[in-house]
Amino acid sequence: xxxxxxxxxxxxxxxxxxxxxxxxxxxxxxxxxxxxxxxxxxxxxxxxxxxxxxxxxxxxxxxxxxxxxxxxxxxxxxxxxxxxxxxxxxxxxxxxxxxxxxxxxxxxxxxxxxxxxxxxxxxxxxxxxxxxxxxxxxxxxxxxxxxxxxxxxxxxxxxxxxxxxxxxxxxxxxxxxxxxxxxxxxxxxxxxxxxxxxxxxxxxxxxxxxxxxxxxxxxxxxxxxxxxxxxxxxxxxxxxxxxxxxxxxxxxxxxxxxxxxxxxxxxxxxxxxxxxxxxxxxxxxxxxxxxxxxxxxxxxxxx
Amino acid sequence: xxxxxxxxxxxxxxxxxxxxxxxxxxxxxxxxxxxxxxxxxxxxxxxxxxxxxxxxxxxxxxxxxxxxxxxxxxxxxxxxxxxxxxxxxxxxxxxxxxxxxxxxxxxxxxxxxxxxxxxxxxxxxxxxxxxxxxxxxxxxxxxxxxxxxxxxxxxxxxxxxxxxxxxxxxxxxxxxxxxxxxxxxxxxxxxxxxxxxxxxxxxxxxxxxxxxxxxxxxxxxxxxxxxxxxxxxxxxxxxxxxxxxxxxxxxxxxxxxxxxxxxxxxxxxxxxxxxxxxxxxxxxxxxxxxxxxxxxxxxxxxx
Numbered sequence: 170x171x172x173x174x175x176x177x178x179x180x181x182x183x184x185x186x187x188x189x190x191x192x193x194x195x196x197x198x199x200x201x202x203x204x205x206x207x208x209x210x211x212x213x214x215x216x217x218x219x220x221x222x223x224x225x226x227x228x229x230x231x232x233x234x235x236x237x238x239x240x241x242x243x244x245x246x247x248x249x250x251x252x253x254x255x256x257x258x259x260x261x262x263x264x265x266x267x268x269x270x271x272x273x274x275x276x277x278x279x280x281x282x283x284x285x286x287x288x289x290x291x292x293x294x295x296x297x298x299x300x301x302x303x304x305x306x307x308x309x310x311x312x313x314x315x316x317x318x319x320x321x322x323x324x325x326x327x328x329x330x331x332x333x334x335x336x337x338x339x340x341x342x343x344x345x346x347x348x349x350x351x352x353x354x355x356x357x358x359x360x361x362x363x364x365x366x367x368x369x370x371x372x373x374x375x376x377x378x379x380x381x382x383x384x385x386x387x388x389x390x391x392x393x394x395x396x397x398x399x400x401x402x403x404x405x406x407x408x409x410x411x412x413x414x415x416x417x418x419x420x421x422x423x424x425x426x427x428x429x430x431x432x433x434x435x436x437x438x439x440x441x442x443x444x445x446x447x448x449x450x451x452x453x454x455x456x457x458x459x460x461x462x463x464x465x466x467x468x469x470x471x472x
Numbered sequence: 473x474x475x476x477x478x479x480x481x482x483x484x485x486x487x488x489x490x491x492x493x494x495x496x497x498x499x500x501x502x503x504x505x506x507x508x509x510x511x512x513x514x515x516x517x518x519x520x521x522x523x524x525x526x527x528x529x530x531x532x533x534x535x536x537x538x539x540x541x542x543x544x545x546x547x548x549x550x551x552x553x554x555x556x557x558x559x560x561x562x563x564x565x566x567x568x569x570x571x572x573x574x575x576x577x578x579x580x581x582x583x584x585x586x587x588x589x590x591x592x593x594x595x596x597x598x599x600x601x602x603x604x605x606x607x608x609x610x611x612x613x614x615x616x617x618x619x620x621x622x623x624x625x626x627x628x629x630x631x632x633x634x635x636x637x638x639x640x641x642x643x644x645x646x647x648x649x650x651x652x653x654x655x656x657x658x659x660x661x662x663x664x665x666x667x668x669x670x671x672x673x674x675x676x677x678x679x680x681x682x683x684x685x686x687x688x689x690x691x692x693x694x695x696x697x698x699x700x701x702x703x704x705x706x707x708x709x710x711x712x713x714x715x716x717x718x719x720x721x722x723x724x725x726x727x728x729x730x731x732x733x734x735x736x737x738x739x740x741x742x743x744x745x746x747x748x749x750x751x752x753x754x755x756x757x758x759x760x761x762x763x764x765x766x767x768x769x770x771x772x773x774x775x
Contacts, residue, residue: 180596260601260625268578271571280739281575281584287731289723293483294745298563320623322563420592428590436583442597 170458171195173205175214178232181447186213189451191458211461213454222247228461230454231471234258234309235363241472251471252457256309257449258441263313265440266359266388269412270297273384278410278434298322303355304339305348305372306362306389312337314359326351345371353379357386364390377402384410388440391416400426403433414440473761474498476508478517481535484750489516492754494761514764516757525550531764533757534774537561537612538666544775554774555760560752561744562616568743569617569662569691572715573600576687581713581737601625606658607642608651608675609665609692615640617662629654648674656682660689667693680705687713691743694719703729706736717743 173195174186186194197205203220206212210225215232217239228250229239236253244251272278274295283290302318304311304327315325315338327339328348335342343351348371352358358380362368373395377385385408387394396417402408410432416425419438427433443449453469460467476498477489489497500508506523509515513528518535520542531553532542539556547554575581577598586593605621607614607630618628618641630642631651638645646654651674655661661683665671676698680688688711690697699720705711713735719728722741730736746752756772763770 261597261599264574264600265578265597267570268574268580271567272575272580272584275568275571275739276742277571277575277580277737277739278584280742281581281737282588283740284731284738285585285588287726289740291740291742291745293747294564294568294742296564296746296748297567317624321620423590428587434580434584435587436579437586437592437594439579439583439594439597442594443599444596445599 170211170462171209172211172213172454173197173202173209175202175212175216175232177216178213179442179446181444182213182232182450183447185447185451186454189455213450222249228252228457230254230457232450236471237363237365239471245472250461250467252453252460252467252469253471254450254453255469257446257453258443259310259313261443261445262310262361262388262440263317265414265436266314266361266386266412267317269386269388269414269434269436270357270359270384272434273410273412273432278412279431282431297357300324300356301326301354302357302359303327303351305351305358305360305393307335307337307339307342308361308363310388311359311361314361315339323357326354348372349375349379352376353381355380356383358383359386359388360393361389362393364392368393370395374398374401377408378406380408382407382409384408384412386412388414391419396425396427400430403430408432410434414438473514473765474512475514475516475757476500476505476512478505478515478519478535480519481516482745482749484747485516485535485753486750488750488754489757492758516753525552531555531760533557533760535753539774540666540668542774548775553764553770555756555763555770555772556774557753557756558612558772560749560756561746562613564746564748565613565664565691565743566616566620568717568739569664569689569715570620572689572691572717572737572739573660573662573687575737576713576715576735581715582734585734600660603627603659604629604657605660605662606630606654608654608661608663608696610638610640610642610645611664611666613691614662614664617664618642626660629657651675652678652682655679656684658683659686661686662689662691663696664692665696667695671696673698677701677704680711681709683711685710685712687711687715689715691717694722699728699730703733706733711735713737717741 171193176199206223208225210227213230231253276294301324304315307327307329318325319338325339326341332342332344369392412434414436456468459465474496509526511528513530516533534556579597604627607618610630610632621628622641628642629644635645635647672695715737717739759771762768
């Protein structure tokens with residue numbers, strides 16, 4: 170099949186799709202995507218522009234798990250199927266969440282600040298075993314975090330937009346309206362919520378006060394955690410540490426007090442990075458190709 | 473029972489033993505331990521001095537998992553039972569090993585070096601899922617690392633002094649004479665071997681060459697990994713990173729090139745630290761007390 174690949178995509182994607190024998194890959198330059206779509210039915214892309222919606226377009230495979238950049242209604246009206254990259258990020262983001270968490274509890278962050286000054290300063294470290302970890306956002310990635318935490322002897326609870334009928338790895342799940350209550354029961358809060366108008370500031374002053382002397386990890390979207398409230402919780406609220414991959418403004422401005430905070434570990438929005446991204450996206454694409462070609466169900470259909 | 477506690481011990485030990493209702497705790501000053509042992513049968517200690525061996529001594533509970541500091545033959549001859557603290561370190565050292573490993577694969581170490589300069593520099597990161605992890609030293613701690621790695625989807629192999637009849641979490645185990653072969657099959661080598669004459673330099677030039685483009689973690693003892701060979705492997709052998717909690721000389725000398733190496737993560741011998749150390753040592757002590765009082769078997773008897 171002929172597939173147009175938008176030129177902006179994570180490393181490994183083009184290699185994986187080029188190597189797929191059933192795919193005739195078209196790789197236009199940034200300003201030639203619309204032209205390449207003339208007569209083409211399938212587009213693999215992270216970005217969206219109105220000119221991509223040619224009469225021949227039938228299927229958009231998103232390169233990202235979130236799909237808020239796409240005009241859902243308009244695609245539906247035009248008879249275009251949209252599929253997400255759900256599942257492609259789960260293993261690496263789960264590992265990244267634990268990397269940030271363990272860097273706080275085992276003192277890697279503060280040790281590395283010491284290391285740059287060649288200072289040998291043993292400090293008390295903590296244990297995760299037996300602690301309660303709350304996953305805010307029990308989607309595909311959140312479940313992978315919950316699964317790994319359970320296997321390591323943590324008690325897992327969480328928040329999910331639609332908790333009814335939940336059958337995942339968390340012992341207890343509540344809706345977003347109970348986020349403060351869930352944070353109160355947790356030693357560790359891992360935030361992996363997508364950015365929507367209703368999730369902005371979801372983990373704010375009240376949730377952080379409820380968490381108290383715990384640890385906060387954010388591998389979702391920056392705006393979901395209120396940064397001003399976070400800094401206040403670190404300085405005055407007893408919060409023991411924060412591991413952050415995402416920020417309200419990225420790159421994190423030089424003026425942010427987070428850079429210098431000894432109990433903060435920072436990575437530059439790399440939680441989703443993986444050399445296996447391409448192979449997994451191709452897997453998702455192939456599953457969806459069955460739906461496109463009428464051989465089976467779509468695997469990650471959004472609309 | 474009357475128990476003499478040597479004054480040098482990890483944080484939390486004295487509190488836990490003081491709170492135990494069945495224990496009458498004696499806490500001598502550093503130079504008064506021998507005097508306190510006059511007429512006492514039970515000593516809880518990390519350190520050993522010949523003067524501790526009074527005629528009344530019947531049982532030494534070690535505060536450490538390793539017991540090479542004790543005169544085994546002499547204790548046996550005197551009819552003194554020695555019990556180790558085996559199991560007390562397993563959860564925190566396992567978490568620490570993963571903290572070091574994930575700090576390398578998810579780029580926390582290098583990101584924290586950037587953070588001290590307020591630099592936002594996304595770099596490729598790696599995944600553990602599906603990789604082969606070799607545990608050199610499948611004892612109590614090594615098994616805990618193997619268990620957690622298996623639960624996270626890694627393939628686990630390892631080395632054990634006596635591999636015959638092995639029934640643990642590793643898929644395949646070999647004796648120390650096959651350490652190079654085991655390293656050849658591994659993407660990740662986690663070293664958790666105690667220091668004995670036969671383990672010094674066990675992970676040397678050949679083992680590191682066999683590991684190749686992998687990651688090395690050492691949470692055992694410094695001398696087990698040949699540091700000169702390690703630095704050469706990092707600079708010229710393609711080794712992707714090293715996470716080190718222990719060193720040939722501690723504190724690590726300011727002249728060591730390890731401090732400045734961008735692919736090295738260092739912690740100052742803190743893998744065994746845990747606020748739960750005291751409660752777990754008390755648990756081990758109580759299990760052994762059953763043996764001492766003839767109510768059941770000794771739990772961690774060495775001699």
